[in-house]
Amino acid sequence: MTALPTALAAGSVQAAEAVLVNGATQGQGTLRARSGECFAITPQHVVGHGGVGLTVTNAERVRAPAQHLGDYGDDIALLRVDARGRMTCGATWPRSEPLDELLEEAVRLGRQGTLLRVRPTGGIESHAVRFTALEPRHVEVVLITHNSEAFQGISGSRLLLEGRPVGMVLETLQDTIRVYRQDALNRRLEAFFADDIGPIPAGDLPLEPRQGRVVVTTRTTVRESPTPFARAIRRLEIGQSIELLGKVKGRPWWQTAEGYVRVAHTAPP
Numbered sequence: 216m217t218a219l220p221t222a223l224a225a226g227s228v229q230a231a232e233a234v235l236v237n238g239a240t241q242g243q244g245t246l247r248a249r250s251g252e253c254f255a256i257t258p259q260h261v262v263g264h265g266g267v268g269l270t271v272t273n274a275e276r277v278r279a280p281a282q283h284l285g286d287y288g289d290d291i292a293l294l295r296v297d298a299r300g301r302m303t304c305g306a307t308w309p310r311s312e313p314l315d316e317l318l319e320e321a322v323r324l325g326r327q328g329t330l331l332r333v334r335p336t337g338g339i340e341s342h343a344v345r346f347t348a349l350e351p352r353h354v355e356v357v358l359i360t361h362n363s364e365a366f367q368g369i370s371g372s373r374l375l376l377e378g379r380p381v382g383m384v385l386e387t388l389q390d391t392i393r394v395y396r397q398d399a400l401n402r403r404l405e406a407f408f409a410d411d412i413g414p415i416p417a418g419d420l421p422l423e424p425r426q427g428r429v430v431v432t433t434r435t436t437v438r439e440s441p442t443p444f445a446r447a448i449r450r451l452e453i454g455q456s457i458e459l460l461g462k463v464k465g466r467p468w469w470q471t472a473e474g475y476v477r478v479a480h481t482a483p484p
Contacts, residue, residue: 232303234271235333236281236294236371239263243332243371244271244294245383246304249408251442251466252295253304255281256404257371258385259292269294276337277301287403289352289395290385299436299443308408311401314381318354318396321346321376328356329375330384330392332368344374344392352399354382356392366392422461422470429469429481431455441468441475448474456484 234255236244242261247254255271262269266283271294279302281294298304321328330342344356356374366387374382374394382394431451438445441463451457461470467478 232273233331233333233339233373234273234296234302235335235368236261237270237272238266238268240370241335241368243368243373243384245371245373246271246296246298246302247308247408248304249308253279253298253302253443254284255294255296256383256400257292257294258383259286259290260386261370262286262292262294271296271302272333272335273302274333274337274339289399289403291395291400291403293404293407308405309397309401311398311405314396314398317376318346318349318381322349322354326376327359328381330356330369330372331375332372335368346376347391352396353385354394354396356394357390358392361390421464423464425459425462425469428456428458428484430484431457431476431480432482433480435476435480437471437474437476439474441466441470443477445475451476457481 232246234244234246236242236255236257238261240261242257244255244257247256262283269281269283270278271281272278279296279298281296284293284295286292296304325345328344328346330344332340334340342362343359345359346354346356348355369384370386372384373380374384381397383400384392385395386393431453434453435451437448437451439448457471457476459469459471463470463475468475469478469481
C-alpha cells in the first residue's frame with residue numbers, strides 16, 4: 216500500500232475527485248458535474264435499498280450529504296451531492312472511447328495497474344494490482360502484494376492503467392477484484408450527463424420576476440452566478456433579510472442585487 220499526497224492524487228491521476236461513500240455499507244465513489252450540480256458514481260450495493268442517510272467524504276475529510284437518484288443497472292448508482300462548493304466537482308463526463316485494445320494488452324502481458332481509495336482517516340492510498348482477465352463490461356485484477364485491508368470498503372474504487380481511469384471496482388471474489396470497465400460505465404451514464412447545459416452567463420439567465428424579501432434560514436453564501444461552484448461574494452447569517460429581484464427559471468436560486476442565493480436556504484418573513 217502506498218499513501219499518495221492529496222495534491223498529487225488530485226492532480227496527476229484524477230480527473231475528478233474521489234470520495235468515501237457511507238450508505239448501507241462503506242465504499243468509494245467519483246464526483247462529476249452536471250449543470251452546476253455535483254454527482255457521485257458508486258456501486259448500488261454500497262447505497263443499499265433505502266438510500267437513507269447517505270454521505271460522501273473527500274480526502275480532506277470534508278463531508279456532504281447525498282441523495283440517491285437511481286439504480287442504473289449492473290450495480291451502478293448515481294447520487295446527487297450537496298457539495299456547496301466545498302468539493303471539486305468540475306470535471307465533465309468523458310467521451311465513451313473503447314478500451315478493448317488497451318485492456319486486452321494489459322491482460323495478455325499481465326501489466327500492473329493501480330487502485331485508488333480514500334481512507335476513512337483522510338488522504339488517498341494506492342494499491343498495485345495486476346490485470347488477469349477481460350470481459351465485455353468487466354475486467355479482473357489481483358493485488359500484487361497480499362493485503363487484507365485493501366479489500367475493506369474497496370467497492371467503488373478507481374482502477375488506473377498508466378494514470379488513466381479504466382474502471383470502477385464492484386466486488387471481490389476471494390483474491391480476485393472484479394471491476395466495471397470505464398468505457399461501459401461511460402456508455403451507461405452518458406445520457407444523463409449529456410443533458411449538461413453547461414454554465415450560462417448570469418446576464419443571459421431566464422428570470423421569473425419576483426419582488427419582496429425573504430429571511431435566511433441557514434448560513435449561506437451569495438454567489439456570483441447560480442451555481443454552488445461560483446465565486447462567493449459574501450456570507451449571510453441566519454435571520455438576515457434580503458431583497459429579491461427574481462427567480463432563476465428551472466434552477467433553485469433567487470437573484471438579489473448582490474448575486475444569487477439558494478431558494479432552499481430562505482423562507483418568507
